[in-house]
Amino acid sequence: MNEFVLFFFIPLAWFVTAFMIEAGSVVMIPVCRYENYREKMLIVIGSLWAIIATSLVYLVVSLDTIFAPVMFVTGAVLYAPLMVLIIMLAFHHFSIGVAEGSSTLGKHSMERTFLVLALPFALIVAFLGNTLFTSVFSGYGFCVHNLLTLDITPNYTQMIFNAFNWVFFIGVVMYVVYFTVVFYGIKERLLVGALGLTLANILFLVSTHEWLPVVFNSAVNNAGFWIYIVILYAYLYIATTRNVPFRQAWIFLLTFIGAMMFGAFTQGRILEDIVPAGTVGPLPGVPASLLLTNAATLTAGSIVLGMAGLLVLGGITAVSYKVLYKVATERVEAKKATVK
Amino acid sequence: MSLEIFDRVLAGYTMGTHMLFTYWAITLPFFIISAEYLAYKKNDPYYLAIAKRWSVVMAVLFAVGSAAGAAIAVEFITVWYKWMYLVNQIDILPFDIEVMAFFAEVIFLALYLYGWDRMSRTAHMIVGGLIGLGSSASAVLIILVNSWMNTPTGFNIEAYLQSGQLTGVDPLSAALPIIALAEVPMGLAGAWFVGFGSIAGYFAFRKLTKKDMTTDEKEYYNRGLKLATYLGALDAIFLGWAGDNAGKTLYLYQPLKLATLEGVMQTAAGAPMQVGPITIPNMLSLLSTWPPNPHATVLGYSSFVKADWDPIWYISHTAYDLHATLGIIGAIAVWILAYSFWKQPKNALFKAFGLDNPAENKIPLYAMFFLGWLQLVAWEAGWVAAETGRQPFVIWGPMVQTASGLYEIQAVMLTADGFNNSPEVLPIGISIMVVLALAVAGTIYMLKKLFTGKEVSADVSSARLIMATNAGGSSSLNIKRK
Numbered sequence: 001m002n003e004f005v006l007f008f009f010i011p012l013a014w015f016v017t018a019f020m021i022e023a024g025s026v027v028m029i030p031v032c033r034y035e036n037y038r039e040k041m042l043i044v045i046g047s048l049w050a051i052i053a054t055s056l057v058y059l060v061v062s063l064d065t066i067f068a069p070v071m072f073v074t075g076a077v078l079y080a081p082l083m084v085l086i087i088m089l090a091f092h093h094f095s096i097g098v099a100e101g102s103s104t105l106g107k108h109s110m111e112r113t114f115l116v117l118a119l120p121f122a123l124i125v126a127f128l129g130n131t132l133f134t135s136v137f138s139g140y141g142f143c144v145h146n147l148l149t150l151d152i153t154p155n156y157t158q159m160i161f162n163a164f165n166w167v168f169f170i171g172v173v174m175y176v177v178y179f180t181v182v183f184y185g186i187k188e189r190l191l192v193g194a195l196g197l198t199l200a201n202i203l204f205l206v207s208t209h210e211w212l213p214v215v216f217n218s219a220v221n222n223a224g225f226w227i228y229i230v231i232l233y234a235y236l237y238i239a240t241t242r243n244v245p246f247r248q249a250w251i252f253l254l255t256f257i258g259a260m261m262f263g264a265f266t267q268g269r270i271l272e273d274i275v276p277a278g279t280v281g282p283l284p285g286v287p288a289s290l291l292l293t294n295a296a297t298l299t300a301g302s303i304v305l306g307m308a309g310l311l312v313l314g315g316i317t318a319v320s321y322k323v324l325y326k327v328a329t330e331r332v333e334a335k336k337a338t339v340k
Numbered sequence: 341m342s343l344e345i346f347d348r349v350l351a352g353y354t355m356g357t358h359m360l361f362t363y364w365a366i367t368l369p370f371f372i373i374s375a376e377y378l379a380y381k382k383n384d385p386y387y388l389a390i391a392k393r394w395s396v397v398m399a400v401l402f403a404v405g406s407a408a409g410a411a412i413a414v415e416f417i418t419v420w421y422k423w424m425y426l427v428n429q430i431d432i433l434p435f436d437i438e439v440m441a442f443f444a445e446v447i448f449l450a451l452y453l454y455g456w457d458r459m460s461r462t463a464h465m466i467v468g469g470l471i472g473l474g475s476s477a478s479a480v481l482i483i484l485v486n487s488w489m490n491t492p493t494g495f496n497i498e499a500y501l502q503s504g505q506l507t508g509v510d511p512l513s514a515a516l517p518i519i520a521l522a523e524v525p526m527g528l529a530g531a532w533f534v535g536f537g538s539i540a541g542y543f544a545f546r547k548l549t550k551k552d553m554t555t556d557e558k559e560y561y562n563r564g565l566k567l568a569t570y571l572g573a574l575d576a577i578f579l580g581w582a583g584d585n586a587g588k589t590l591y592l593y594q595p596l597k598l599a600t601l602e603g604v605m606q607t608a609a610g611a612p613m614q615v616g617p618i619t620i621p622n623m624l625s626l627l628s629t630w631p632p633n634p635h636a637t638v639l640g641y642s643s644f645v646k647a648d649w650d651p652i653w654y655i656s657h658t659a660y661d662l663h664a665t666l667g668i669i670g671a672i673a674v675w676i677l678a679y680s681f682w683k684q685p686k687n688a689l690f691k692a693f694g695l696d697n698p699a700e701n702k703i704p705l706y707a708m709f710f711l712g713w714l715q716l717v718a719w720e721a722g723w724v725a726a727e728t729g730r731q732p733f734v735i736w737g738p739m740v741q742t743a744s745g746l747y748e749i750q751a752v753m754l755t756a757d758g759f760n761n762s763p764e765v766l767p768i769g770i771s772i773m774v775v776l777a778l779a780v781a782g783t784i785y786m787l788k789k790l791f792t793g794k795e796v797s798a799d800v801s802s803a804r805l806i807m808a809t810n811a812g813g814s815s816s817l818n819i820k821r822k
Contacts, residue, residue, distance in 0.1 A: 050463070051446065051447075052445050053406055053407075053410065054406070054442060054443055055444060056410060057406075057409070057410060057413065057439060058415065058439050058443075060410075060413050060417065061413075061432075061435050061436060061438075061439050063417070064424065064427075064428045064432055064435060065428065065432045065435070065436055068425055068428035068429045068432070069425065071417055071421040071422070071424050071425040071428060072421065072422075072425065073417055074417045074421055075417065075418055075419075075420075075421025075422065075424075075760055076421070076760075076762070078418070079418035079419070079421070079760060079762065079764070079765065079768075080762075080764050080768060081769040082414055082417070082418050083414060083415075083419075083765075083769070083772060084768060084771075085414075086410060086411050086414045086772065087771050087772055087775050088413070088767075089407075089410070090407050090775050090776075090779060091775065093407060094407075094704065094778075094779060094782055096780070097786070098401055101786050101789065101790060176594055212626065248693065250671070288373050293428060293429055293432070294429055294506060294509050296509045296511055297428075297429060297432060297433070297508065297509055297511045298429065300433055300511040301433060301436045302491070304433065304436035304437055304439075305436055305439070307440065308439045308440045308443065311440070337645070
């Protein structure tokens, strides 16, 4: 697999994982009793949502740098869901922002209202993101007139309403339930977490078996994949029954690894369901490496993006999150002490 | 409205909204750390209160500015994807570096907000300075891409124009186009000036409108007003040079754009400057050249093929005149006001205009209020002038002389070839515009709500306590009243 294509999965996996924290925190409202975990949820959202927003910037710029020709796809095919996604993201962040502001002002009912309001927008953003993702890898929604000249037009009905999109999305939602239970260490919902993980695994395997055979075959034939699944179950139990240091960081890392594994299992193929095997190589689909930017720009840009990834995402974000989280936790403790 | 026009309006609207917030991100960090520095140096709680209150403003405005920035990033890859393809192939490096600058801004902002009592004063101010460095670096990097659109470099342009093939790509060379020498200083100086100007305008507004001001409030607003005015006056020196430099650089490297901005229809030696109805002989030649030459030839539209004339040159020229006029008046006014704050002159002329005590007299306060906020109009007008002044090209090219003797621009891409002509762009684009308007309105509302009930006096008292504690718990507070 081309190393630049694999590299692209780093910002993609990062954003997906970071967004899961926010989406999962908002999902907590129906999954768990709100008041029990409100403080923790707000601390996390408050610490992270700006970093999540900037992760999206990193993802978009990485896409621009690594896959310049993909502009003809984003512009001619994917523009509608992309533009709608931005609108939904704006509403989502506005709701979160108002909720946080309300929390600062002590207006808790307004805070709860806006967090509940953020939930459908979070789900729509996740769904649109999933639609883009499944569409690119499967090809559903792409009407290819001439692949060589990237003469492609969209079919939005097919893009949104194909079975792969929905099955995979429900799998993602189930994983978010598992993720959230582990992230917050909610021992009362251990079984819900286990159910979520099991359903997620089933749905991911079924959907890739049906519609992304390259991914399915790569995964099931890889011992590391099965070890990873076992680790997820084991960590669910440990995180909800024991006091694990850096619990949240571990599930973040596990999810990030899982997303990267998915990327590796694609073997860099896209449009798998509309370009039969043998058209461009022995595997179905088209190698994404055909859409790479020219070598000079790619090399220079990748160095900078790599530095951004190492220095900023890995180092500074972790440090600042720890600082923000620590500070916010201290504030909560101080408030509790005052109330007592 | 045609889709081409709509796509341009959408991009202009989104960028214009983003611009409303970017200058705050670039200016506020420097204003805040200046206040923080003065607070510690003079043991003055009013400056500390300024720093703390305005850091909350900075955080809120940054969030909305980022949202608009994300919107324009997605519009680049959807609405203007044909243009973005070329940018990605040749000049993506500034965007890549900008990711780091943007991240640095976010992280240091978070550390600054939460680090008031958790790091040393010096470290805290350094962190604040790094926010400003990050936001200024972001601005410079984006302006570098804009500059590249005006004077593209870093690839074999002739080969591309002949065959459409991209060869000889050099991303490092593309990242530093020549016209950046004009655009970068102008962008930075302008951002700082509009920022300090509007901050001064705000403090002036409060002085004019707040009834029954307490002593603490008066001291607070006076200091904020003075600090913003001094910083604005300092930047106005840079701005004056940047504006002059921009004109001279355009004369050398983009004479057609200079002709558009200045409304020069006829090539002339000893070209006059036209500002509305006023004509100043030889002034344009004098200002555009170095060493100054009042008889220098300035190329007008008459020297260029008609296909290259900007079809909306009058919008660009009018916006440019507005931008320059407001900027020059603003700079002169802020210098006078800064001098008045510094010297408190008692002569009759200054007294007649209330300049013997500018913080307490209506004329200078109204001047600061109006001129301060009119800098926002100058800022937006400047960008309108620049972007409408680039038409009909979205990426320019070399200027060559044709067989007829006229010049033409061998454009890399016309605006008409860069837009997305899918009909769905219209309803979705309108939705984006509505959402951005709601975001701006919501932000203003949230800012108001955040500070309702949070009186200045309370923040000043809190600052006094902090300073007393840090001074060893002494109960007598050495406050210097201005």
